[in-house]
Amino acid sequence: MTPRRLARMRGTLSRRQPDLTVVIENVHDPHNVSAMLRTCDAVGAASAHLVYDEIEAPIIHLGVSASAQRWLELVQHEAIVDCYEALRKRGFAIYATTLGDASRELFELDLTQPTAFVFGNETRGVSASASEGADASVFIPMMGMVESLNVSVACAVSLYEALRQRRAAGRYDRSSYPPAELDTRLRDWLEREGRNPAVLETPPVDETPKARSRYIHRP
Secondary structure: OOHHHHHHHHHHHHOOEEEEEEEEEOOOOHHHHHHHHHHHHHHOEEEEEEEOOOOOOOOOOHHHHOOHHHHOEEEEEOOHHHHHHHHHHOOOEEEEEOOOOOOEEHHHOOOOOOEEEEEOEOOOEOOHHHHHHOOEEEEOOOOOOOOOOOHHHHHHHHHHHHHHHHHHOOOOOOOOOOHHHHHHHHHHHHHHOOOOHHHHHOOOOOOOOOOOOOOOOOO
């Protein structure tokens, strides 16, 4: 484990957004699920919630996700009501991505607050229970003839709008985790990589290149 790799892991954790997450409800295509998890990691979301009460959960495609699920906390729930209850205990506003008369445009929302986006099945969309139990429905404005985006694309658009708002608010400039929790999570990441967490106790090695001159010989 090089000091640079360790510093990158610590920096990534310090930018994690534990109050930004997605709920993946009965999404069928494993490539879509994998792409959604990859986007979660890319924007710094710390977790993703999985609800599969109508179909069997797909096998995550490692090639598409680039092993992003290794760096996320994946939480499985038996039913959408259980998922919502867990999120509300942590103060999340829950937005079901569906188009309806009362739906709000994505870009009108304050996504610097604790936010959970709910994405449903490719064919059926979010379930009635997921839509009715959410705090609001949200849609992405579209100017073409088609009425919806691929679910993984919709996930990316939504999460990157959250990233834009949070970045402008300076949310990535300070760690959401206290130092002790950040160290605990870093140890967990090291173990996931098969690394010995004892590396954290090793003093950092100075990898700065030493100045050299071809006119001076140093043994």
